[in-house]
Amino acid sequence: MLEHGGNLQAAVTRYGIPRDAWIDLSTGINPHAYPVPALAADAWHRLPEDSEVLLSAARDYYGAPRLIAVAGSQAAIQGLPQLRTRHAPASRVVVAEPSYAEHAHQWRRAGHAVRAVAHADLADAVADCDVMVVCNPNNPTGETVAPATLLQWAAQLAAHGGWLIVDEAFGDVVPEWSVASMADRTGLIVLRSVGKFFGLAGLRLGFVVAEQALLDALAEQLGPWSVSGPAQEIGVLALRDHAWQETTRANLRAQGQRLHAMLNGFGFPARGCDLFQYWSQPNPATLADHLAAHGIWIRRFAHGVRLGLPAHEDEWQKLQAVLAAWKDEKE
Incomplete structure (x- = not known):
């Protein structure tokens, strides 16, 4: 690891x-975490069911048309390369450099050809890849890419079956830079995390925003009970506490x-x-x-x-x- x-x-x-x-x-976790109250007893006792209450709270918070909950955005970072392998093995993947290292690591593990590209050169690399991964704002440098530019890249990639993955794990502090509200279009995948801004990294709760077919395929791959009952209950409270x-x-x-x-x-x-x-x-x-x-x-x-x-x-x-x-x- x-x-x-x-x-x-x-x-x-x-x-x-x-x-x-x-x-x-x-x-980069908020040192002053969201105050977690006492939880319902059955949050610990029952197997976690899919929570429409959690998904509704997340859709409202992120302005997202549709999404699924995952056990932290790391689950999606590991799952998406495997999902891509099913129909497009050995995809050409561009990852912004420097960036959160798990992205390149997981795409390489899944057998894809990964190329690291500096932020300043990403626009030139879109035409020569199948998947591009961008953290926005970037971890660890804080660099940002304008939403209009990201949408343009997503359209270019989608035209030949490609993906643009935008990791917005730190996006809560700059919500104006988010493209989550526009991630119902083909080829655009947005990752969100409850761990950083809310200071709840131990909760292991995140979301993937994308078109429905991709969400269904990813959920099927991740399997049942991917998000615990306590995480679901706390997530609803945090996401609704404006x-x-x-x-x-x-x-x-x-x-x-x-x-x-x-x-x-x-x-x-x-x-x-x-x-x-x-x-x-x-x-x-x-x-x-x-x-x-x-x-x-x-x-x-x-x-x-x-x-x-x-x-x-x-x-x-x-x-x-x-x-x-x-x-x-x-x-």
Whole structure:
């Protein structure tokens, strides 16, 4: 399996710092999760049935014409390449680079020919592929593609039986960039996640928005009971709580701007979205080790680093102090 953020036990083992002493900034998950109330007893007791209540709440929230629920968008990321193999094995797949690594990994595992293309070159690559995968906003860089452009690419791909997969896992903080409301057209598939914005990554709940025939085929492949009863019940509450959503977007915007300003103040050319900041770092391991030695766990890549939001003021202050120490060492 690939390495991902959130692997805090690896930090505990490597650096010998107790788990409760860490500040985990290695994911882009909202540190202030949706408050989960007590659940109905049968949410735990009964096998989960298909919930039209959940699907209705999701359609309203995403503005989507039709969708299915899945056990986190990761389930769809793994399932779609297998589904494609049934009628178009060895498809030519373009994945934006850098991007969430599971996309390229799963398409390769399913036997497709995968090519990584920089965001700036995606438009030129549409004509030479069968499937294109774009994260919008992109994880980890925060880059975005305008909805009109995505719809144009989807139409180009659909003309020869292709797919455009738009992963909107972080789309809740920029709803104006979403194409979920237009994903009933052939060839356009949108992935959504309840884990990031709602801070409920452990729930394992996501949605796939697409035309009905593709949704039916994917649901058949994923099989029964793909989303637990507790996840369904909590998902309905979160997706319908408009007051919490509005307040949270405003709070995340302020926190995202604060993190961006802090990092740029220390000379890091950060960019991203309201849930994380990323920058290309010449030696990411050195910076990551410095932070880890002080109990701050971040996501490092070969090409840079990504930091999520601190949860509390004391975490903000510690991050600032540790970054200041880093800067002093380098001067």
